[in-house]
Each structure stands twice: as C-alpha cells, then as structure tokens.
Amino acid sequence: xxxxxxxxxxxxxxxxxxxxxxxxxxxxxxxxxxxxxxxxxxxxxxxxxxxxxxxxxxxxxxxxxxxxxxxxxxxxxxxxxxxxxxxxxxxxxxxxxxxxxxxxxxxxxxxxxxxxxxxxxxxxxxxxxxxxxxxxxxxxxxxxxxxxxxxxxxxxxxxxxxxxxxxxxxxxxxxxxxxxxxxxxxxxxxxxxxxxxxxxxxxxxx
Numbered sequence: 001x002x003x004x005x006x007x008x009x010x011x012x013x014x015x016x017x018x019x020x021x022x023x024x025x026x027x028x029x030x031x032x033x034x035x036x037x038x039x040x041x042x043x044x045x046x047x048x049x050x051x052x053x054x055x056x057x058x059x060x061x062x063x064x065x066x067x068x069x070x071x072x073x074x075x076x077x078x079x080x081x082x083x084x085x086x087x088x089x090x091x092x093x094x095x096x097x098x099x100x101x102x103x104x105x106x107x108x109x110x111x112x113x114x115x116x117x118x119x120x121x122x123x124x125x126x127x128x129x130x131x132x133x134x135x136x137x138x139x140x141x142x143x144x145x146x147x148x149x150x151x152x153x154x155x156x157x158x159x160x161x162x163x164x165x166x167x168x169x170x171x172x173x174x175x176x177x178x179x180x181x182x183x184x185x186x187x188x189x190x191x192x193x194x195x196x197x198x199x200x201x202x203x204x205x206x
Contacts, residue, residue, distance in 0.1 A: 006148060008072070008122050009035075009050075018119055018152045020112045027099045028108060030068075030078065034121035034150045035094035043137060050140045057094055057123075060147045061087060068098045070107050072120060072151045078104055087150065094121070096150045111152060122149040 018032030037054040044050060068085045070076035079085035079098040086097040096119070100108060110116045127144035 006122050006124050008120060009041075017114070017117050018111050020108050030098040030100055030108065030111060030152060031096070032119040032150075032152065033093045033095050034119045037091075037093050039093075040139070048138045048140055050142065052093075052142045052145070055089060056142050056145050057087075057089060057147050059144060061089065064147065066147050066149060068096065068150050070104065070151065071153055072122070072149065076104075076107075078107075078152075085150075087147065094147070098150075107152070116152050116154050118153045120151045120153040121147065122151075123147050 018030055021029040021031055035052045035056070038051050041050045064081045064087060066085060066087050067080040068078040070078055078100045081087060084099045084101075088095050088097075107116075123142075124146045125142045125144070126146060127142075129141045129143060131139040131141065
C-alpha cells in the first residue's frame with residue numbers, strides 16, 4: 001500500500017552513529033547508516049512498531065536525487081547525489097557517505113566529538129505490510145520506499161525510537177480508512193495519548 005505523504009525517521013544507536021573518515025590526500029567523509037534492516041523500532045507513540053525490509057530502497061537508488069543536510073535544514077546542504085553524496089544498500093542497511101563542503105568543518109567536529117549521535121532520513125513508503133497477530137502492538141514493515149533526504153542529527157526526544165513527521169493517528173487512519181475513530185480512539189484521545197507519551201519519554205531522558 002502506498003501513500004503520498006513523506007515521513008521522517010531517526011536512528012539513534014551506538015553502532016549507528018555517523019563517523020568522520022579522514023585519509024591523507026582524500027576529502028573528509030561523513031559516513032553513517034540511516035536504516036538497519038529488520039531492526040524493530042520501539043513503539044511509536046505506543047501504537048505500533050516499524051521495520052524496514054532489506055532492499056526497500058533499491059528502486060529509489062537506481063537514478064537517485066537525494067540530498068544530505070545538516071539537522072534537516074535545507075539551507076545547510078552537505079551533499080547531493082550524484083557526486084558529493086553516495087547512498088547504497090548493503091548487508092547491514094541503508095548506508096550514506098557524504099563529502100561535505102569546507103564550510104561544514106564545524107559540523108564535522110561535532111560528529112568527531114560525539115555531540116551529534118544520530119542519523120535521520122525522509123522517505124515515502126510505496127509498499128508496506130502490517131502484522132496484527134499481536135493486537136496490542138501491530139508491526140508495520142516497509143517493503144519499498146522512495147528516499148529523499150539523509151541527515152546527521154543530535155539525539156532526539158525519543159532515543160532509539162522512530163519519530164515521524166506524520167502523527168501515528170495519520171498512519172492508522174490511512175491503514176484503516178476511518179477518519180473519525182482509529183483503533184477505538186477518537187482523534188482527540190490519540191492526541192492526548194501522544195502528549196502523555198511525549199512527557200513520559202522526556203522525563204526518562206532527563
């Protein structure tokens with residue numbers, strides 16, 4: 001099932017931190033993974049979990065027009081395909097390699113120091129599946145998706161979680177086709193659930 005809305009996800013895990021690679025005679029590189037295959041996210045607003053299947057971006061990478069930005073700021077472009085950004089799939093996941101401009105040296109330093117610890121990407125799913133064998137926590141598997149942007153980011157409000165531009169209620173609305181009531185909750189009740197979840201997670205991160 002496809003949709004027309006872009007979504008954003010963030011991956012904050014020790015083994016997924018972007019790194020800086022400097023080799024004599026070669027330009028500096030920022031390297032990281034935006035996706036790790038079949039890695040199940042923490043519950044998204046307590047409603048569902050998500051994973052990306054291997055090869056999900058294969059079609060999107062045939063003739064890619066993807067850019068890398070700093071903290072998803074379109075005014076701070078670090079690289080773009082083809083040329084200064086290379087995005088590939090490997091056995092681990094969706095890997096990016098940025099050749100940043102000279103003015104981005106201050107950003108490179110924050111990655112080297114470990115201040116910037118995550119990778120984020122913007123995508124549009126074109127094929128997905130839902131596993132509802134566990135009624136309390138359905139799992140969304142993204143089978144195919146278009147890739148638009150990758151970005152080094154600081155630790156978000158929800159470490160090791162998936163945080164979307166769209167709200168969880170919109171994802172479920174699209175899945176169920178119900179505009180007024182989703183999984184037994186009204187839109188207003190879902191807003192309250194997400195607000196409470198936000199507050200709990202922020203307290204845990206203090």
